[in-house]
Amino acid sequence: MLRFIIRRLIITVPMVLVVISLTWGLIRLAPGNFYSGEKALPPAIERNIREKYGLDRPWYQQYWRMLSNVVRGDFGISLRYQGQSVNQILAQTLPVSATLGILAYLLALVVGITTGTLAALKQNSRLDYLSMALAMLGISMPNFVLGPILVLIFSLTLYWLPPARWGGVPSWNLVLPVLTLSAVYMAYIARLTRAGMLEVLRSDYIRTARAKGLSERAVIIRHAMRGGLLPVVSFTGPALAFLVSGTVVVERIFALPGLGNYFVNASLNRDEPLIIGIVAFTSIMIMLLNLAVDVAYGLIDPRIRY
């Protein structure tokens, strides 16, 4: 197990470097630059800017500078936001995205697993149909539709909750974005749990457990759920990575100061250091969480060994 983890961690390093290099290349290929505006700049001003940011040097020098920065863990200064280092921006925005993501994740897990399990146990009941219908709705309704509907009902009609903006933790401002964000995941988890549980509940080892005279509670929680939740585990690992690393649409609708907002704008603004920083950070996060999923697999399912 430990060797497996170490091996995977070592592979992460070249993979991140490949991702960064590809990203860097793509930014170079994109037309336009961070300083362009409606009125084209006089050539001399453009030259001043290119000199100031070292864009007049040959590409391999620029690439090397970027790479050595990344290796040192310093992503440089944003081209767009004067005087703000990328590390500083990451440090400011990550807590916002992470809070939002983790809350949405927990909510999705709790609600999703509970509903899914109940639906599986009471298959073909009203509860089953209702919860699965809602889950279907949750999956098919994109968050840019759900968000505004929730805002319309709870903020603009009932005036119960604020329609947007960050209010710190805890605050009422969190309710709508967390709900919007978790809806899809909640729905997926509910359906996956139900399907997994239905399959497991019919399997032989559950029959054995029941035959041994175990209580229904023990059968469900100790035996059925372990196997029934495997599909959920493989779904929620990457899901957590995406949730935590910034959620573009929800951050935009609710005007939240998270990573997602910065990422979109950084790409639109051709803010190279910031794009590289966020991409590197996100890819590391996704790789680590995928590793965590694989490890969790081994822990949950006795059939899997590394």
Added chain:
Amino acid sequence: MRNFKSWTGLAATLALALTVASCSVQTGDAEFFGSVKPPAGQVMRYVSGSEPESLDPQMSTGQPEGRLYLALYEGLTEYHPVTSEPIPAIAERWEANADSSEFIFYLRRNARWSNGDPITAHDFVYTLRRGLAPELASRSAYMAYYIKYAQAYNEGGVFVRDPRTGDFLLEKDVPTAEGEAKKSDPASETSAAGENPAFDTPFHRFIYSPTRLVLPGTEKERAALFKSSPKLAELVVGKEFVPVRAEDIGVEAIDDYTLRITLTQSAPFFVGVLPHQFFRVVPRQAIERYGEAWTKPQNIITSGPFILQAHRPYNEIVLVKNPYYWDAARVRLEKLIFYPLEDITTMMNLYKSGQLDATYNHTVPTGWIDFIRPLKDYMDAPEVAIGYVQINTTRPPMNDVRVRRAFSLAIDRQALAKYQRVVKPLTAFTPEGIFPNYPQPKGADFNPELARKLLAEAGYRDAAGNYDPRKFPADQVEYLYNTSDRNKEVAEFLQAQWKQNLGITVSLRNMEWRTFLDRRSKLDYKGFARGGWVGDYIDPFTFLGLFYSKGGDNGTGWWDPKYVRMLDQANHTLDPQRRYALLAQAEKYLLDAQPVIPLFTNASNWMKKPYVKGLYPNPMTMHAWKFVYIEHDPAKWDRGMPSTEIVAEK
């Protein structure tokens, strides 16, 4: 089927909830849009637009930052809250010389930084020298190119000196190439500003002497120049090149409270340029001490009515009243909060729920206009901004002025304005209803018959001589625009008009913003591209000047020395009305050449709660925050567009 009943029940409940929700949005408060409960005390919550690039007024060019700079920094002059024209700020008064190429500003003695230190003329000299320094790489430095040698310094240019005599080569010593507009030298031809003999300083004798020749700073560029002009190469043999220094630009502190600015050309509108962010005074001591970090809340020193208390990126920027501000008695807001928001629906949601007291221009979505317009908190006014189509005049078939005119004549602008709901039709290149007394010329309006005739004349005709759309190379023409719903509406409208009236199908192409800018500025497009311009100051020249420099920064490839001469002549004219007439002639000349197809004058289109006073629908939607306050007495609220009482006060 046994669950059918509960399903219909659920569906009905959901439908009801949505209907209730949408109905209450439709009706709401009959008079205003959403909540009208003012915040406690004197607190104003506003939106800045996208997260500001920088709180350094000389570093960014955008409106989002401009809105903040108006609160934090002040310049020699400030925008009038109603008309956007210049009013005295740190400069109490000023005088110009006879041809408006030199200005003397008399600063008020009680102007202070937010740390209590006095603001002097030396601070303005520092500000301008810093803004123009090539190392700072300011994008708005071009705003100050009117100042003598400013462009030379910013571009890293050099003077040419004879090492034996110490004399500099002058501009007039060099024969100009044929066809180039001759650069004039107003400062040396007419009287100086100010009668006071004490104002005669060694610096002034230098800056007021005939203009020195400036050459490019790099060996390579100079070599290219000498190659094209052997006469010039001869002249500089045996001479040395002296870099233009910050100290050489035409800005001088005559004493602590008297500032003189000498320009390279006549610019009667110059005082109106000065409220622009680039000219707002910045604190030398903070900048020299903290470098780029000087704008952090703990380091910043401001010159305007507010100081920075907190800056939480993408969240909020909190400003509080500056007690040292010279006009602090007038400032009633204790706190001014900006939310950096971009999504206009989110903005409108916050506004409706009472968490925002006003929005900036263009924030009411097109689909909402019919519902919002009758409400008494809707603000609208003509804007110093226009929408137009740019034409790549360098490629056939659009290099033929008849073809360009035909495409302009084939557009029904009235119908476009109606379709767009808030804009006004426009045939000229300056916005309508902004410059009082400007005799704006009319361009070609809707005339599809003439359009077809012109195309036939241009060679697109059948054997009988009648216009034949099949002869037109439609594959050589397309309309390029940057992706946005509004631009798409306009693009589709133009496409339909051209199809309907000329029988030509122009394909549409949309692109991401920066890709679009890149293509357009390099003239890498066929036929048409979307164009728009927001004036930097209240004078027609801010629009007409787009075609002034040859550098192709207008993205059409059109440049005409005659047009430049016409503008120069206008700007040398002292009588404002006569100058306007000359500018109008130049504009007419531009319209006849048709490198652009004007479409509309923008409208400002925003919201303001009735309890916010002192905020006016002005042409730039740039608000001088010192006039703004919260009125807690409902009897004194604005119901409809505010009256302009402040005009009488000033």
